[in-house]
Amino acid sequence: MPRRADPAIRSVLVERAARMLADREPVTLRALVEGTGASTMAVYTHFGGMPGLWSAVxxxxxxxxxxxxxxxxxxxxxxxxxxxxxxxxxxxxxxxxxxxxxxxxxxxxxxxxxxxxxxxxxxxxxxxxxxxxxxxxxxxxxxxxxxxxxxxxxxxxxxxxxxxxxxxxxxxxxxxxxxxxxxxxxxxxxxxxxxxxxxxxxxxxxx
Missing domain, CATH: 1.10.357 (Tetracycline Repressor; domain 2)
Known part of the structure; x- marks a missing residue:
């Protein structure tokens, strides 16, 4: 069964990605989810991948x-x-x-x-x-x-x-x-x- 999207996790990932971008940090799947409690699969669940994440940001x-x-x-x-x-x-x-x-x-x-x-x-x-x-x-x-x-x-x-x-x-x-x-x-x-x-x-x- 596919995982259901969690709006709270989605918001955390969007804001973390924006912060990493502003700080010029390399944005990898692992670095993005570190400390958020989310798995790397959450990026695909919520955004379909990294391009979708940047669009969402x-x-x-x-x-x-x-x-x-x-x-x-x-x-x-x-x-x-x-x-x-x-x-x-x-x-x-x-x-x-x-x-x-x-x-x-x-x-x-x-x-x-x-x-x-x-x-x-x-x-x-x-x-x-x-x-x-x-x-x-x-x-x-x-x-x-x-x-x-x-x-x-x-x-x-x-x-x-x-x-x-x-x-x-x-x-x-x-x-x-x-x-x-x-x-x-x-x-x-x-x-x-x-x-x-x-x-x-x-x-x-x-x-």
Whole structure:
């Protein structure tokens, strides 16, 4: 009788693989399961082998990001809500830095690429709402703006995750970047600073 998959073991193996990858440790079946209480067969039971494991590691990062974004409540302020999604992105990265690094390792295919893409589409939709509700210029391209916002945020978060920047530098740098980007897209500077500041004050990206 084939062994039944255990979600707890699956999660342990995913997180251990991500940690080993981040630490540049050789990832072998034996090294992966060492100390977990699982056998090497667990990798085949849960993932079908090592390629499936790496796919699952990447996917888990996006799954957790989606959950963080889903927890962001919609308010009457579209600029605040756009920035709050960026705060959720940062919190997700700092809560699981090993998974965050693995999310963008394109050497492994994603098991569900559309689910990963959906996290970015949340930013695009939020940017479109800010434009449509008159906070940004009518000519603003939501996808281009979302790409700029994500790229800037990803760069800052990556520097913090890698230890190049201290954690307490993230909020002020991200706040200044968001204000500069969104005022360039047409938002009123004072109103923008208020919206961005409130979004970061509510979610200090501590994990």
């Amino acid at each position: 990447r996917q888990e990062g996006f799954t957790r990001l989606a959950a963080r974004m889903d927890a962001v409540a919609r308010t009457a302020d579209p600029v605040h809500d756009l920035v709050a999604l960026g705060v959720a992105y940062a919190r997700n990265a700092l809560a699981a830095p090993e998974l965050y690094r693995a999310m963008f390792d394109a050497r492994a295919d994603l098991a569900d690429a559309p689910a990963a893409d959906a996290t970015f589409e949340r930013l695009v939709a939020a940017a479109a709402r800010a434009r449509d509700e008159g906070r940004l210029d009518a000519a603003t391209d939501p996808r281009a703006l979302a790409t700029q916002y994500w790229a800037a945020g990803h760069g800052l978060v990556s520097l913090v995750v890698q230890g190049v920047l201290p954690g307490d530098a993230l909020a002020p740098l991200a706040t200044g970047t968001a204000v500069a980007l969104l005022t360039a897209a047409g938002d009123d500077p004072g109103r923008c600073r208020d919206s961005v500041g409130r979004a970061w004050a509510k979610g200090t990206a501590s994990g």
